[in-house]
Amino acid sequence: MAKIKGAVVVDRERCKGCEVCVVTCPTETLALATEVNSKGYHYSYAANPDACIGCANCAVVCPDGVITVYKVKVG
Amino acid sequence: MAEITFNDIIKPENLAYKRSKLMTDNVMHYCPGCGHGTAHQVLAEVLEEENLQERTVGITPVGCSVLMYNYIDVDFQEAAHGRAPALATAVKRLMPEKFVFTYQGDGDLAAIGTAETIHTCNRGENILIIFINNGIYGMTGGQMAPTTLPGMKSSTSPYGRDVSMMGSPIKMADIVAMLPGTCYVTRHSVNTAGGVRKFKRALKKAVQYQNENRGTCFIEVVSNCPSGWKMTPVESNKWLEENMFPYYPLGDIKVPAE
Secondary structure, three states: OOOOEEEEEEEEEEEOOOOHHHOOOOOOOOEEOOOOOOOOOOOOEEOOOOOOOOOOHHHHOOOOEEEEEEEEEEE | OOOOOHHHHHHHHHHEEEOOOOOOOOOOOOOOOOHHHHHHHHHHHHOOOHOOHHHHHEEOOOOHHHHHOOEEOEEEEEEEOOOOHHHHHHHHOOOOOOOOOOOOOHHHHHHHHHHHHHHHHHHHHEEEEEEEEEEOOOOOEEEOOOOOOOOOOOOOOOOOOHHHOOOOOOOOHHHOOOOOOOOEEEEOOOOOOOHHHHHHHHHHHHHHHOOOOOOEEEEEEOOOOHHHHHOOOOHHHHHHHHHHHHHHHOEEEEEEOO
């Protein structure tokens, strides 16, 4: 069966750490970092990148449009 | 087969979602988690996909979204507080080939601009009104708005809105739906991915109706205000679902006959 593999790229400097993407993600790929960006926000990052299915829900709800999503079919 | 690495996936041909090209590089001044940002992204996507960049005139309100012209790369005109529908009327009548929309908050549209909103909808002006309803005056510090829920605390109703003294919240979408001039009246939200996608479809319908000169389209977005409500963005989205949605139910209120 064909499987979809996804990848998210977060623009860390623009992220405001609102956490909306983290609760939206169906596969718990994203999490907030313990480090902060130059504005002092705990930015979002792909903590579990292997789980990403490229559904783009995180990018769609992101108020600041900092997430870019890619996906490929494997197998 | 070899394992696919992260660098194999992030290639332009595999792109699934990217911020609209119509969004400028300016970082938005909105608070973290604000629904305005999401609504801007969706609007920019629709304008890009419908190829409307060259013939769009947006009317910005007074409120948090006053600086919207810094973020979406189309023509804008700033209106006095509440007067966006009146200005949009003028723009559309002078330049009927343009796609004209107003983007207003609840303090702008439902308080100071009530008269303009109702009469514009009653005349059936061929414009799109996007109404962001977060039940509070966000920009000025969280004062009570006409759309504040009964019992909801704000900086000018610290014990909660008292309906016997301050009246009940106004449902603007239901009011304008009663007017014969409106063509399409609907209520959406942008707090979940599904809600955002439905809002996008509604915007596309509104573009189509304006192209066909069908009358005023009115899209209400029930949104959050984490700073004004004194909550984290995630808590505010939960509060929105539990408290705002029962009073402002989502869905189409008026749809035109095909």
